[in-house]
Amino acid sequence: MMALDIDYHLPDHETAEQFYQKYETKNVMGKGLSSVVRKCIEKGTGKEFACKIIEFNDDNQAERNASSKEIDILKLVRGHPNIINVVASFKTPTCVFIVMELCHNGELFDYLTTVVRLSEKCTRQIMSSIFNAVNYLHSHRIVHRDLKLENILMDSNMNIKITDFGFAVQLGENETLHDSFGTPGYMSPELLKRAQNADMPEYGLPVDLWACGVILYTLLSGLPPFWNRRENVMFRMIKDGQYTMTGAAWEGVSETAKDLIRHLLVVDADERYTAAQALQHPFFNIERTRRRDFMPKRTLKAHIILIWSINRLRTLHYKPQPIRGKELLENPYRFKSYRKMVDSIAFLLYGHWIRKDEHQSQNRATLFQAEEKSDLLHHEQILEQSRLLGEQSEALQLKHQNEMHEKT
Numbered sequence: 001m002m003a004l005d006i007d008y009h010l011p012d013h014e015t016a017e018q019f020y021q022k023y024e025t026k027n028v029m030g031k032g033l034s035s036v037v038r039k040c041i042e043k044g045t046g047k048e049f050a051c052k053i054i055e056f057n058d059d060n061q062a063e064r065n066a067s068s069k070e071i072d073i074l075k076l077v078r079g080h081p082n083i084i085n086v087v088a089s090f091k092t093p094t095c096v097f098i099v100m101e102l103c104h105n106g107e108l109f110d111y112l113t114t115v116v117r118l119s120e121k122c123t124r125q126i127m128s129s130i131f132n133a134v135n136y137l138h139s140h141r142i143v144h145r146d147l148k149l150e151n152i153l154m155d156s157n158m159n160i161k162i163t164d165f166g167f168a169v170q171l172g173e174n175e176t177l178h179d180s181f182g183t184p185g186y187m188s189p190e191l192l193k194r195a196q197n198a199d200m201p202e203y204g205l206p207v208d209l210w211a212c213g214v215i216l217y218t219l220l221s222g223l224p225p226f227w228n229r230r231e232n233v234m235f236r237m238i239k240d241g242q243y244t245m246t247g248a249a250w251e252g253v254s255e256t257a258k259d260l261i262r263h264l265l266v267v268d269a270d271e272r273y274t275a276a277q278a279l280q281h282p283f284f285n286i287e288r289t290r291r292r293d294f295m296p297k298r299t300l301k302a303h304i305i306l307i308w309s310i311n312r313l314r315t316l317h318y319k320p321q322p323i324r325g326k327e328l329l330e331n332p333y334r335f336k337s338y339r340k341m342v343d344s345i346a347f348l349l350y351g352h353w354i355r356k357d358e359h360q361s362q363n364r365a366t367l368f369q370a371e372e373k374s375d376l377l378h379h380e381q382i383l384e385q386s387r388l389l390g391e392q393s394e395a396l397q398l399k400h401q402n403e404m405h406e407k408t
Contacts, residue, residue: 019090019097023051032166034063039102049087052098067096070165073142074098082133084153084163103153103161112149117222117249120257126152127216128284129160134212135275137162138205141171145181147211149218176202184231185224186211189239189267206269212278213264220257221249225265241267256283 026039029050040051056063074086090097105111108126112118118126130152137144145167153161167181180195188210190203217225225243228234237243243265245258260283266272273281 016090016092016095016097019092022088023049023097023099025051032164035166040099048102050100050102052100053095054098055095064096066166067091067098070168071096071098073165073168073170074100076140076170077137077142080133080136082129082160082162083136084161100163101155101161103163104156105154105158107150108152108154108160109149111154112219112222118219120220120254123216123219123257124284126160126219127212128279130162130212130215131275131278133160133162134208135279137168138208138275141173141175141205142168143171143177143205144168144208144211145177146183146186147208147215148183148186149215152215171204176204178202182207182211184234185226186214187235187238188269189241190269192235192239203269206272206274209264209272209275209278210269212275213261216257216264217243217245217261220253220261221245223249239267241265256281259283 022043023040024043026041028036028038030037034056035052035054037050037052040049041047042049054063054067056067068091071086071089074084077083078086084103085101086098087101088097088099090099130147134144134147144162144165146164147162151162151164153163155161169177171177178194178198180191182191188203188207190201191207193200194203214225217223226234226237228237245253245261250258260273260278260281263273263281264278278284
């Protein structure tokens with residue numbers, strides 16, 4: 001999580017004496033509607049942790065029950081490598097402290113805003129961890145209900161950790177849900193339909209797999225599958241399953257990856273993949289699939305083709321497609337290196353994605369954020385990053401000019 005400059009009020013030391021005897025609180029790392037996450041230091045060992053502090057009014061029993069439920073669920077799933085590990089918890093009459101492991105590389109959301117979109121190899125590693133964690137949760141009949149990029153953290157080794165179980169609930173046998181929880185862009189069709197019409201069926205574990213589909217789509221393209229400035233229009237798109245995988249953002253994305261998305265973003269919850277089914281999809285067995293599909297026949301012709309193909313792949317990096325000056329001026333977004341730079345600068349300057357894809361009515365918007373991320377950056381940091389991006393742009397232009405000079 002990114003550290004915030006604002007110093008939020010800390011709970012009274014007298015009422016939370018047990019916590020303060022063992023831990024020393026540091027800077028604020030993030031905040032929610034009724035909670036604040038701070039870095040804290042264990043006094044006895046000097047180890048760093050993250051502490052979620054939930055405050056509530058004296059008469060708000062619902063919030064007390066919700067915080068107790070969150071702690072119980074965290075303790076139940078403690079030990080899974082891809083779920084945030086709770087270290088300790090402390091309750092007082094006015095607040096609750098949940099001490100958890102500290103993930104130094106912060107939110108997957110912040111990482112994505114830096115790189116714009118991920119390769120299939122990187123996406124495969126991340127989604128494998130997410131599906132493993134979801135499969136483990138669902139084996140305990142636990143539905144998270146708020147899976148999103150902001151609730152997925154990365155530790156110092158870039159391992160994935162699912163966090164924020166404030167909306168999570170453990171279901172009984174054949175139990176379903178009817179209340180509305182979650183983040184709009186990640187909500188499933190059945191959840192939205194139930195929220196708008198009490199006569200519609202209730203929902204359950206499959207809502208998490210819909211959210212996984214949204215995350216997978218966003219990692220590969222840098223775009224949310226469902227977005228519109230008017231929330232009611234966006235909800236209609238979700239309920240109808242209206243999304244596309246065309247345009248510049250999807251250039252180079254394999255059909256295998258797209259097929260997995262189609263099995264997750266399914267309006268009918270009964271037809272949607274489970275986490276276990278998703279892990280068995282060819283997208284996660286790509287190397288084995290490639291070996292099976294591309295095993296050459298033992299013929300001279302097949303060997304010649306194979307050798308030629310390998311040599312061609314090796315030389316592609318050294319023989320890039322020449323970029324003509326006129327093409328670059330007319331449509332710089334056509335070229336991948338410039339496209340990535342334009343997106344990074346747009347997010348840096350405006351705090352949200354502003355470009356609409358040429359072939360889609362989608363918009364990166366704020367990737368479902370309610371507040372602009374640029375508000376959390378210092379002015380000096382923005383200027384420094386702008387300078388670095390400017391230097392990268394000049395280097396690219398010089399490289400293309402040299403290549404054109406060599407051609408002539």
